[in-house]
Amino acid sequence: MQKGEGTEKLLAMLGGDMVSTDAGLIERHCQDWHGDVTSSAIALLRPRSTEDVSRAVRACAELGFGVVPQGGRSGLALGAVPDGPASQVVLSLERMDRVRSLNTRDFTAVVEAGVVLETFKKEVAEAGLYFPLALGAQGTCQIGGNVSTNAGGVNVLRYGMTRELVLGLEVVLPDGLVLDLISRLRKDNRGIDLKQLFIGAEGVLGIVTAVSFKLMPAPDQTATALLALDSLEDAIELYRLARLKCCDLMSAFEFMPAEAFQLAREGIPDLTLPLEPAHRAYALVEMSGSGLVDIESLLAQFLELAMDEGLVRDGVVAQSKAQARNIWLVREGMNEGQARRGKHLRTDLSVPLSELAAFVAEAEAAVAEVLPGAVCVSYGHVGDGNVHLNVLPDPEGAEELDRQIYRAKTVLNEVLGRYDGSISAEHGVGRLKKADFAARASSVQRDLLERIKRAIDPNLTMNPGCLLDLEG
Template sequence: MSASGSLDVVVNALTAALGEDLVLSGQAIERFCRDWHGDVTTGAVAVVRPRTTAEVSAAVRAIRTLGLTIVPQGGNTGLVLGCTPDDPTRQVVVSLERMTSVRRIDADDFSAVVEAGVILSDFKDRVEEAGLYFPLALGAQGSCRIGGNVSTNAGGINVLRYGMTRELVLGLEVVLPDGSIFDGLSTLRKDNRGVDLKQLFIGAEGTLGIITAVSVKLMPPAEKVATALVGLAALSDAIELYRRARRDCCDLMSAFEFMPPVAFTLAQEAIPDLAMPMSADYPAYVLMEISGSGLVDIDDLMQRFLEGVMEDGLVLDGVIAASRGQAKSLWLFREGMNEGQAKRGAHLRTDVSVPLSRLAAFVETAEAAVMAHLPDCTCVSYGHVGDGNVHLNVLPPGGLSAGEVQQRIYAAKSVINAVLDDFAGSISAEHGIGRLKKADFLSRLPAVQRQLLTAIKQAIDPDWIMNPGCQLNSDTDS
């Protein structure tokens, strides 16, 4: 029997076990086998799209019985190929896109229970309608899904105030590799009954099970928001500005982003109608936001804070948004610069973190090292000052062949990682490991940590059927 004939037999067996409504194959699965940026296109045996936790459990059992493996997938917006299948003869994608129920929102408990396939922005809208706020905020929030956010422990722009996704999760429902269901959807804030099992699945990228529902913390809405863009003489001044802002604005600060001057050029390449709010001639920029509700005068706080730092010469120029529309325009520069980079073609996207006190020194050292090795490339460094997260991206020049572009991307990554090691940083601040960063992750993983991670994987998924090739190698991998 031909390979295609064997796959047809397997697809037919899946369909017989689960029903035609749940199983896709052939050309219908192409969108599930392509990464978000379209850089990688692969294949899979089939895609299963369950509507309920019980159907996820049945799918896992059927796939396991057929000797196949599983790649869980949410919104497919990941940046490290964590949910992109890479073995079209053995892997079945289990997509959670149909599991879109918000099971409940409890205003008195400040909590919600939501299924894994709910799109983040849709969930935020539902919570807002209930008079509450869910603080996770990502550039991909119109496409990414809650289960993927939890599986990757997503970060975003509000980490400095609200923490990573891990800090927002109260409980989980997970289908395990044998098809059994772990029901841990508690909304308790304090529960000290031994090991917190949900933490095993947060950030595991689907290697230990399939998250089907999540209980999360909700917050009072931020009724008052002040947004400002300021120009600085150097990135090192952004660290001092952040220190001052943490002191003067306390926990009301919800975002503190740094950007280089090229950010404005890139954003306008993607969104030509964007009007510059201030001069683009300063060496560094910070986009900051403070927010609150109740009796706090947020606008006055922002005004007084900026007056003080400008009088001291720390801030050279700035603009405060006078309306929500103007605030949105300021944020469009931060979001649009990513689109502008994508328009310039394939490039290196990094997601690293260093101690906050060394952020400016790392950027200066790493950019200098890249330019010494690759003088025809452009470095674009930006990120979240409050948590030490830097996206140091490298854009090759135009006119190169695909092979030459990949050579430069690989060389730039090696240079940046070498500098990162000297700064005791992390190769993944918020995107995860996936398949893209696995080799770099494993080469830096201390022996004791590797033993612990392998032991956990072996205990929960002894047959290594969950997301093989992601994060860890099995004993049979080379």
């Protein structure tokens, strides 16, 4: 079927309100977060309800079109970027943006897939509760994408990945049927937990249209500190001390190299640095609580203990919400700074916590050996062993940027293999890491994934080309 004929059939079956053929709009929905990749699609579908999604999926199945579900387009693994312009449509959930219910007595909420994470968090906060998922892209990313990629973020230490926050799902299956697993139950042990099939599946088994979440009491006390250390090894020791002494009241523990400050300044030119970058490593520590717990006293006692242990060389404790926000801007601004340096390798790796420092040292040395002019920027979430070891190529290097990025990725993956690590700690596999994933998955794992995919999506229409490479 020709692209134009397919578009006409979609318009006839679904109507002009749902089907857009505007070339500029389609292009914006076919571009990745950083603008490195742009593709196209037959059409852009913008349903307003679960019933609309069901109709759209049935129509695409009838016409033989692949469906690429899409949220806020903030993913970093090309999971929502179509790669078959003549055979795929993009289905955006952006119009499904209602919080269906928010129950303060049950500590639950039911929210549609197109709701922006930050919007949801604010509505929950206005009700006096707290939704702990926190990402740098929370002003853009959407709930459906968070669930479909099992998003992580900075609060995983205390609250877990998105998977730990989900009570139930509503999913449109590849044949258009609606699987209603929405629930407010905290405990429900009736056999296989089907919702888990769709969390982190990146849309290859169906389209998440709504989610029921567990909510938390809102912390009324938060203490934030930025601490200077001698090394990543000391950052890990500091984390161990915090985990033992502060237990579950520690909500975030991020590490950054000294380069973070310069990159943050490049990303946010008017940023006031809370510390001068005079040390090799930095830890951003945040603790929170409510009720009778004295969080400021807890942080002060912990810092006194850390100083006695010789782990902390310098530091600043936020005295206001504005100062805490400024500290977090260093962590967030460094990502903007890296983007402004141009095309580079972005990784999302994880290794056992006890081996994190050794892995980073070995991996950075391996990159330096093959690309002497490249700059490694290693940062991430100490407590869950997740490091974003990014590589900024040498713009004056003898090899083109793409070749430098490929070589850096190759050596990093080789080192990662020796540590039994993961190539995707929180970003997903998408299309970007599909070959790397397949090369490292066992034959048993690949076979089981294929059998699940073909059982639920026998015509292979759900997000084709993402995660798995299968042919009909």
